[in-house]
Amino acid sequence: MSLLGETPGSVSETLSTAIETVLDQVPFGRWLGLQLTAVEDDRVLMQLGMREEFVGDPARNILHGGVISSVLDTVGGASPPFSAFSPKHRRQATGPRPRPG
Numbered sequence: 001m002s003l004l005g006e007t008p009g010s011v012s013e014t015l016s017t018a019i020e021t022v023l024d025q026v027p028f029g030r031w032l033g034l035q036l037t038a039v040e041d042d043r044v045l046m047q048l049g050m051r052e053e054f055v056g057d058p059a060r061n062i063l064h065g066g067v068i069s070s071v072l073d074t075v076g077g078a079s080p081p082f083s084a085f086s087p088k089h090r091r092q093a094t095g096p097r098p099r100p101g
Contacts, residue, residue: 012039019044022078029074032067046075 016039023029023036038045048071056064 015039015044019078022080023074026074026077028070029078032070032074034071034074044079 016036019036019039023034033049033051035047035049036044037047048067050063054063054067055061056067
């Protein structure tokens with residue numbers, strides 16, 4: 001999936017592909033239906049659609065705590081690619097090397 005505003009071959013496109021690959025490899029993550037919606041320098045945005053089987057309190061139609069915990073766990077598991085491509089790491093990788101001594 002290519003996100004709006006991405007330049008082919010850009011860091012955000014590479015990052016989007018890496019995160020989507022991680023999400024696609026986990027059957028439970030696929031079942032949750034998390035969608036990657038944006039990749040920015042300092043954050044990644046994902047969206048979870050509400051489904052009837054996610055309801056924990058039918059009277060108030062709110063998410064079950066287990067769904068919330070599962071989303072946090074799944075997003076956390078998909079975060080290593082983001083960390084590797086964060087601006088801090090990009091600067092370290094492309095900046096001047098410190099001189100020995």
